Amino acid sequence: MPRIIGIDIPDNKRLEIALTYLYGIGRTLSKEIIEKLGLNKDLRAGKLTEEEIAKLNAILSSQEYIVEGDLRRLIQNNIKRLVGIHCYRGQRHRLGLPVRGQRTRTNARTRKGKRKTVANKKI
Numbered sequence: 001m002p003r004i005i006g007i008d009i010p011d012n013k014r015l016e017i018a019l020t021y022l023y024g025i026g027r028t029l030s031k032e033i034i035e036k037l038g039l040n041k042d043l044r045a046g047k048l049t050e051e052e053i054a055k056l057n058a059i060l061s062s063q064e065y066i067v068e069g070d071l072r073r074l075i076q077n078n079i080k081r082l083v084g085i086h087c088y089r090g091q092r093h094r095l096g097l098p099v100r101g102q103r104t105r106t107n108a109r110t111r112k113g114k115r116k117t118v119a120n121k122k123i
Contacts, residue, residue, distance in 0.1 A: 002048050005060050005068055011046025018045035022060070024067035033059060 001008040002018075009018040019030040034041045037055050048056075060067055066074060082090035092099040098111050109115075 002045055002053050004053065004056050007068065009045050011044065013045055014041065015039060015043050015045050015048070016041040019056075022067055024065070024071040029065070033065075 001011050003009075004019075004022065007022055009021045011018075015034060016027070016030050019025050019033065020027060025033070031041065033056070037052070037059065039052060059065070079090075079093050083094050084090070089099050096111055096113070097104060098108050102108060104112065
């Protein structure tokens, strides 16, 4: 398994797909990086040479792309900032409710968690 910026990517997948295993890289960004480096997108990740892996590490660790730990840290800092200034979105994050205007009367079980009570249930 090739290691790119500290993450093992699967060696049996095409390079275009294997790069998406890195946090912050989707299909579009993966295609853009491969094009920029002049690599073959159909090449299997396990067939990468040390030189190509070094190129990928160099371009991903540069300030051009924010991926993995830096991106996670940036997102967490943004959420902390929203909570800290007591804005509406920050309150929703703090309470664990949907942030982007979704309804909560029904649905929203992913954010709200398991139901706490069930109406009209005799014990």
